């Protein structure tokens with residue numbers, strides 16, 4: 001038995017419907033924006049419960065556009081967790097602003113007890129991440145931001161389908177940014193993304209900026225960029241969006257089963273830490289992460305036994321070479337640093353089954369030598 005991390009060949013094994021619709025696109029010759037991009041924008045806005053969605057060509061661009069829309073630029077600071085994928089901070093730096101890192105909590109989310117002490121006169125925005133497809137307490141985060149009149153932009157790149165009491169990730173702040181990268185919950189055959197907002201002015205600005213700032217062919221309102229989603233990918237996204245509720249339901253039930261195997265083994269509990277799952281929070285399990293002892297050995301052991309375990313990520317952002325100019329040092333964010341040494345990501349996708357989950361569990365038990 002092999003437990004693969006990459007489920008894409010299975011997910012796209014039968015793509016006839018997508019290919020059929022691609023034929024219509026090819027016949028139309030409508031290759032920039034056009035009807036399919038408009039259609040997926042409407043469907044996505046409805047799915048997350050935002051007033052507007054604007055389709056862009058990846059999650060990094062979505063973050064850039066979102067931060068640019070609220071006016072983030074040189075001389076300003078953006079508070080963001082130190083354990084995200086590089087693009088969250090990359091977008092801040094690309095706009096000439098300064099990332100101010102925040103430590104994380106035991107659920108790997110931005111630590112809301114630490115945010116207020118990081119706010120300065122230069123702070124423009126808080127940029128939380130729905131890391132792994134779980135969410136920080138967004139209601140509390142928005143309260144903190146409101147208290148200091150700060151904007152909230154959400155990195156919901158892994159959070160398409162995550163909700164807090166029914167409200168979608170990406171819809172708590174001013175603008176939400178999402179990715180359709182192949183290993184996100186809603187994925188395409190390459191790159192894609194969205195920004196969402198319920199504010200008409202931000203919508204209009206982002207929509208225009210996404211397409212060179214053009215009002216029409218002969219007039220521009222501002223100097224914008226090209227962040228357009230490809231119609232080919234809009235078609236893929238439309239078909240995947242129909243399947244997403246079923247995918248998420250299966251992932252959640254796998255994660256729940258696996259959590260319960262681990263939590264019910266009292267010997268394993270000392271060596272393997274399952275993060276708390278908050279009541280009312282639906283997660284996407286884009287990453288199923290545990291904190292384990294002897295992590296590097298365990299990854300090697302599992303990989304040697306046909307289980308494609310991975311690490312997201314071994315070095316937090318503030319300790320990356322790219323952050324040298326910011327002056328952080330080891331010890332600044334002890335929780336994130338400890339997690340970076342202990343985190344392991346296991347496959348938890350929709351194509352697993354009970355036998356594969358049991359197989360992973362047995363190998364964890366064997367590694368720690370702790371049969372119950």
Ligand SMILES: *Cc1c(COP(=O)(O)O)cnc(C)c1O
Nearest residue numbers: 058059060085087157158179181
């Ligand atoms: C994937 C990801 C991004 C970047 O999205 P791309 O579509 O790959 O550009 C940004 N932030 C987080 C948290 C992500 O997981």
